[in-house]
Amino acid sequence: MFTGIVEEIGTIETIQKQGISAVLRIGCSKVLEGTKIGDSIAVNGVCLTVVKLEKDGFCADVMTETMHRSSLSQVQVKDKVNLERAMAADGRFGGHIVSGHIDGTGKITEIRPEENAVWYTIEAEQELLRYIVEKGSIAIDGISLTVAAVSERNFQVSIIPHTRQETTLSVKGIGSIVNLECDIIGKYVERFVCGAPTQKESKITEEFLQKYGFC
Structure with missing residues (x-):
């Protein structure tokens, strides 16, 4: 989970294409503090997993689905990107709930x-x-x-x-x-009210909400 408060601007240093997917190396410093392999870092809002750590940057895999759905498919070497480490349990919630899953x-x-x-x-x-x-x-x-x-x-x-x-x-x-x-709250509310795609009718109605004090 992230909060949408950018910690640092990093730089795309290398892009290794593997078909549609890719491996990015991102130059940075601040977000490396306390970071371990396997940790999550949001890159332009995309939650990526750190697969390699170096003293002046990190590498992350970008899968095909992420390339299709986000602007990471268009990044070039030397492009600047927003970076944020996953929120610490004792950290301040300065922004809002950000999952790192681009819509x-x-x-x-x-x-x-x-x-x-x-x-x-x-x-x-x-x-x-x-x-x-x-x-x-x-x-x-x-x-x-x-x-x-x-x-x-x-x-x-x-x-x-x-x-x-x-x-x-x-x-x-x-x-x-x-x-x-x-x-993400809006998407959950829609799901609860409208039901799953295969569900013909939602069990949550105006009468249901009134009965339990929501209206």
């Missing part, structure tokens, strides 16, 4: 400065936008952010200078593809 990608279509903030408009598919709500949480390339507005085609976030400077949003431009992880 899909979005495209930055507008970047607009407003006084001390910068607004980003991100276009996404309807299957992702259904889980994005105004004032809710969204992880963009592993960054925990608050949704400022949502439309039928896109959503907007407003970034403070510190977040922009400490993450890869500072080098993203219009047309850049970003990883999106929607708030």
Whole structure:
């Protein structure tokens, strides 16, 4: 589990392609502290397992499913990536619950400065936008952010200078593809209310919720 609070910006140093899958070597320093082989590190919001540790970086396998679903399929050597170690049990929960399992990608279509903030408009598919709500949480390339507005085609976030400077949003431009992880709570609620795909009718009804004091 992660919180969406980026600890460090790393650099893609090597990419070893193995068909569609790949092995990435990422140069970094801070996230290596206390890290062991087998630990998880979020790379642009994607939970990857450390398979090799060196004094100035680590290696991680990226499987085919991850390549298909995330922007890691497009990274190149020297690209900057957001890094965050898995949350420690005694750590502060500064962002929101981030699993590191990407739902899909979005495209930055507008970047607009407003006084001390910068607004980003991100276009996404309807299957992702259904889980994005105004004032809710969204992880963009592993960054925990608050949704400022949502439309039928896109959503907007407003970034403070510190977040922009400490993450890869500072080098993203219009047309850049970003990883999106929607708030997992919304997906669980939908599952409970609508039931499994093979289930014809949900057992949770308005009457059920009223009976137990939820309405």
